[in-house]
Amino acid sequence: MILARLILGLLSLSPMTGYELKKHFDSSINHFWNADKAQIYRTLTKLVQDGHATVTVIRQSNYPDRQEHHITELGREMLVQWLQTDVTAHIPREPFMARLFFAAELDRTGVVDLVEARRVATQDLLDDYLSQREDIDMRAAADRRSFLMAATLDNSIRHQEAELQWLEAVAEHLP
Amino acid sequence: MILARLILGLLSLSPMTGYELKKHFDSSINHFWNADKAQIYRTLTKLVQDGHATVTVIRQSNYPDRQEHHITELGREMLVQWLQTDVTAHIPREPFMARLFFAAELDRTGVVDLVEARRVATQDLLDDYLSQREDIDMRAAADRRSFLMAATLDNSIRHQEAELQWLEAVAEHLP
DNA sequence: CGTGGCTAGTCGATCAATCAACCGAGAAAT
């Protein structure tokens, strides 16, 4: 459901092939959503079936045909409608917390290792996000669209920072 | 997969029925994982099939029979093994970020409303976590198991706090 | 001359999650 909306959102910016959508997911969307290739193509099929998008096949000389997907008026309406529906609380699932919750089955060193491994993984993610952030800055602040896109990245950054601080506190006070 | 592990973790603390497992999920686990009733029962069936748990039926006078599930030695081994496997980065999916990313399709007021609704939802969650936190405190810090369980709750609290701060920043700088 | 990467997509299988309905009994509340 949400994948369909994200795809509609991207198509609202510009017509695209499934392949290009996948690239966007892997670059700009990756900090809050990821999508499987197969799932993108299947969702595109459904969007076309539902009249939210149309396909235009474009021949290319040196590359395979492009199945360019365009958002329709109906699709645009659905997109705006979704944006306006109620915000419902959503508890993300955190596999690491699942582990830590039961980590007392390990000895102290085991727990320390777990926390340290998480710290490294978190720092890597944060570094990645920070370098993405550098590529946008400044010119972004002006128009609302760019501001919001940057803001979602800032959200991920703040969460990773909070995670790091929490990890330090855990490492420090672990009995 | 992770659900199976969480269930094993709970069973390692004490034998339980599916019904009781569901209650634990709804109370202590709810801040980082939630589980559907049907899924819990199906996973229990699989745990028994795989030899990670056993069932004992206990007759009761005024209540239905209890299908008490006990963790086996193999189950305990699987649990510890899982705790020791590599920590892999995991990007949680955030439906709200999905919306905000494309919220420029709305007018400014629309975006402000969206952010405000999120703020209310976040504050509610935070209040819930904080009241859960009050019920544990103090005596917890001592042994490692209680410490870790409290720590996962602290993690959720820190993330909600970070979310609130970010929301304030967004509301303040939104062009 | 071969290998690997980029473009662009398709198909099948499997699993996990979610929703909704249904069963039945006792106990407490109105």
Added chain:
DNA sequence: ATTTCTCGGTTGATTGATCGACTAGCCACG
């Protein structure tokens, strides 16, 4: 007297996500 709550569990259907394999031509590198 009747509804609602708690206990305890089951089934079916559907959707979404995930993984892997397969097709196929072009380009650049060594």
